Amino acid sequence: MQLIIQIAxxxxxxxxxxxxxxxxxxxxxxxxxxxxxxxxxxxMVAMFLTWGLNSLLGLDPxxxxxxxxxxMFLIGMLVEKTVIEPIIKAPHSMQIMxxxxxxxxxxxxxxxxxxxxxxxxxxxxxxxxxxxAGIMFNVPKLVGFFAAVALTVLLALFLxxxxxxxxxTATAQDMKAAQLMGINIKRIYLIAxxxxxxxxxxxxxxxxxxxxxxxxxxxxxxxxxxxIVVLGGMGNxxxxxxxxxxxxxxxxxxxxxxxxxYKEVVYFVIFIIILIVxxxxxxxxxxxxx
Amino acid sequence: xxxxRVVALFVALILVxxxxxxxxxxxxxxxxxxxxxxxxxxxxxxxxxxLAKLGEETYAGVEYAQWEINxxxxxxxxxxxxxIADAVDATAAVAEAERLITVEGCKVIVGSYSSSIxxxxxxxxxxxxxxxxxxxxxxxxxxxxGFQYLxxxxxxxxxxxxxxxxxxxxxxxxxxxxxxxxxxxxxIYEDGAYGVAVSEAAEARAEELGLNVVVSExxxxxxxxxxxxxMKVKAAEPDVIWATQYATDLLLFWKQAKExxxxxxxxxxxxxxxxxxxxxxxxxxxxxxxxxxxxxxSDGSNEAYANGLTEFYAAYEEKNGxxxxxVYTIVGYSGAKVLWQVLExxxxxxxxxxxxxxxxxxxxxxxxxxxxxxxFAGPDEENAGQNLRAHNIVDQLQxxxxxxxxxxxxxxxxxxxxxxxxxxxx
Numbered sequence: 001m002q003l004i005i006q007i008a009x010x011x012x013x014x015x016x017x018x019x020x021x022x023x024x025x026x027x028x029x030x031x032x033x034x035x036x037x038x039x040x041x042x043x044m045v046a047m048f049l050t051w052g053l054n055s056l057l058g059l060d061p062x063x064x065x066x067x068x069x070x071x072m073f074l075i076g077m078l079v080e081k082t083v084i085e086p087i088i089k090a091p092h093s094m095q096i097m098x099x100x101x102x103x104x105x106x107x108x109x110x111x112x113x114x115x116x117x118x119x120x121x122x123x124x125x126x127x128x129x130x131x132x133a134g135i136m137f138n139v140p141k142l143v144g145f146f147a148a149v150a151l152t153v154l155l156a157l158f159l160x161x162x163x164x165x166x167x168x169t170a171t172a173q174d175m176k177a178a179q180l181m182g183i184n185i186k187r188i189y190l191i192a193x194x195x196x197x198x199x200x201x202x203x204x205x206x207x208x209x210x211x212x213x214x215x216x217x218x219x220x221x222x223x224x225x226x227x228i229v230v231l232g233g234m235g236n237x238x239x240x241x242x243x244x245x246x247x248x249x250x251x252x253x254x255x256x257x258x259x260x261x262y263k264e265v266v267y268f269v270i271f272i273i274i275l276i277v278x279x280x281x282x283x284x285x286x287x288x289x290x
Numbered sequence: 291x292x293x294x295r296v297v298a299l300f301v302a303l304i305l306v307x308x309x310x311x312x313x314x315x316x317x318x319x320x321x322x323x324x325x326x327x328x329x330x331x332x333x334x335x336x337x338x339x340x341l342a343k344l345g346e347e348t349y350a351g352v353e354y355a356q357w358e359i360n361x362x363x364x365x366x367x368x369x370x371x372x373x374i375a376d377a378v379d380a381t382a383a384v385a386e387a388e389r390l391i392t393v394e395g396c397k398v399i400v401g402s403y404s405s406s407i408x409x410x411x412x413x414x415x416x417x418x419x420x421x422x423x424x425x426x427x428x429x430x431x432x433x434x435x436g437f438q439y440l441x442x443x444x445x446x447x448x449x450x451x452x453x454x455x456x457x458x459x460x461x462x463x464x465x466x467x468x469x470x471x472x473x474x475x476x477x478i479y480e481d482g483a484y485g486v487a488v489s490e491a492a493e494a495r496a497e498e499l500g501l502n503v504v505v506s507e508x509x510x511x512x513x514x515x516x517x518x519x520x521m522k523v524k525a526a527e528p529d530v531i532w533a534t535q536y537a538t539d540l541l542l543f544w545k546q547a548k549e550x551x552x553x554x555x556x557x558x559x560x561x562x563x564x565x566x567x568x569x570x571x572x573x574x575x576x577x578x579x580x581x582x583x584x585x586x587x588s589d590g591s592n593e594a595y596a597n598g599l600t601e602f603y604a605a606y607e608e609k610n611g612x613x614x615x616x617v618y619t620i621v622g623y624s625g626a627k628v629l630w631q632v633l634e635x636x637x638x639x640x641x642x643x644x645x646x647x648x649x650x651x652x653x654x655x656x657x658x659x660x661x662x663x664x665x666f667a668g669p670d671e672e673n674a675g676q677n678l679r680a681h682n683i684v685d686q687l688q689x690x691x692x693x694x695x696x697x698x699x700x701x702x703x704x705x706x707x708x709x710x711x712x713x714x715x716x
Contacts (some may be wrong), residue, residue: 116346
């Protein structure tokens with residue numbers, strides 16, 4: 001029994017991390033309709049920033065969030081302005097080429113600048129675990145999980161309560177109508193892309209104390225993030241949160257009950273079933289919505 | 291229309307940048323000239339992607355060997371010229387091997403560190419009658435296909451697994467004061483060609499010796515979470531773990547094993563990831579204390595066993611300002627040196643002549659900086675093209691240094707095995 005609980009906890013905590021990585025991807029798709037294949041590389045960039053701030057200025061990863069997240073927001077906006085805006089109305093194939101190309105540029109750029117080394121930040125709490133009645137809680141993962149919950153709540157409040165947030169939601173629901181209501185679509189796209197990138201910035205910060213950063217890290221997380229986004233409903237941030245937890249749990253249990261090799265098989269089978277049975281995802285409606 | 295042009299321009303820019311970032315090698319190729327003046331060799335390693343780290347470290351040794359031979363006047367008076375290809379994975383390896391052969395006209399390809407890449411690329415070379423010179427891909431299956439133009443200087447996966455089992459039986463059991471047959475052994479391995487081959491050999495040898503393997507689990511080296519693997523191994527309560535891993539998955543496993551309270555008395559890394567600087571740097575020295583590592587070679591082998599090792603270290607450091615990054619560099623260097631010898635004997639860049647020269651070569655054990663000799667298995671023998679005089683060593687991390695423990699000949703007489711492992715003592 002204890003074992004089952006431990007597996008569930010491990011899966012849930014890892015799921016929180018996955019949720020956070022996927023949320024920005026989902027938001028960007030929901031609003032702009034762009035499938036961002038460079039999302040995993042943004043995670044890598046955020047982690048390198050965190051690592052850099054730690055090794056140069058000695059900043060604790062969790063404190064560096066105040067610098068990394070705004071930086072990622074700016075990077076996101078810059079990318080939107082230079083890469084995404086020109087192709088926002090282009091055919092899908094072209095958009096895919098552009099974001100996939102961006103991902104290659106970022107990954108290989110990092111390889112040139114940083115070499116293929118694995119870098120980690122060692123902190124006092126990196127390997128800390130809380131032992132509650134024999135169940136282990138890894139501290140950085142626990143922080144990650146709560147950060148994922150907080151991020152979901154904050155994002156939801158922002159989208160519901162603020163003018164800009166509502167404008168983003170409106171744009172996601174109906175771009176033309178939003179435009180007719182006087183919303184500056186270009187600005188909304190810019191903000192949404194920046195916001196999505198900032199979300200992955202939070203994920204990068206939270207991952208740094210427990211994981212390693214290297215140039216090809218993006219691909220490790222990217223496929224999982226796509227599965228989660230589709231599972232939760234494309235463009236639905238609650239969906240991304242729930243989807244992340246589901247995938248985390250599925251991974252943990254199938255890894256234990258079947259074999260670690262099969263865990264990817266299992267969640268891709270679930271992915272295909274969802275595509276057949278409910279293509280809009282667990283929490284998805286038809287059509288896009290933030 | 292204007293928008294499309296902008297997009298097209300951007301895509302073109304991306305492509306150019308990508309080629310610039312990953313290729314980087316084409317300029318080496320263009321400077322060449324006709325085949326008569328230089329010896330052109332295709333270089334196929336993973337320079338980007340997740341395998342890049344150790345791919346680059348192996349290549350560093352090959353590159354040094356090139357510099358050294360060219361300084362010394364080249365091979366039969368001709369300078370050695372490299373045409374570099376980046377093989378991220380098996381698919382890219384096939385495409386790049388084809389390019390090296392058909393576009394660049396290379397008669398010899400040197401690769402490749404990764405078994406999966408080697409397996410795929412050597413197929414292309416064989417089909418085209420081009421020599422494939424493997425310095426570091428260990429999967430036994432690579433030389434089990436009866437290829438005529440394939441030569442492998444390094445030992446095979448079979449030996450990694452066999453040594454892990456033998457060493458557990460002969461040394462670890464006694465050191466722990468336990469009958470080896472009473473030890474519970476867990477095997478974990480990444481699910482690629484390399485992990486599967488090593489673990490199969492280990493398991494087969496364990497059975498012959500009557501060792502008790504309680505769990506054997508594969509996992510994907512690109513996994514972002516290994517907690518289910520850790521839990522599975524933990525449930526089996528092993529005394530000894532044999533692990534065939536790449537770099538990131540080792541780091542992840544090592545961290546998560548501690549977090550989830552896995553305990554064991556000895557940890558044997560079969561394949562060298564446990565011997566890399568990354569592993570040592572990622573953890574404080576007391577956390578990697580007494581980890582055992584089965585490897586190609588060691589920088590700590592004594593000079594009598596590994597001829598020219600000290601000299602290579604000093605010369606490499608003088609040229610590059612840093613010592614060789616890992617044993618993979620020694621392996622790359624040794625492999626390339628043997629190739630230079632073969633090419634000199636062959637006299638010309640004809641695959642048939644090179645093949646004959648390779649089969650004729652006879653270097654006694656202990657002649658290379660890795661401690662190996664060279665004698666390739668003939669085309670009709672089992673494991674055609676395999677170097678029969680390449681052997682692995684076992685070393686142990688002691689206070690952040692790798693100390694050679696096996697074989698006897700390579701070992702410092704004062705070194706000894708220390709167990710149990712403090713980090714996973716529970």
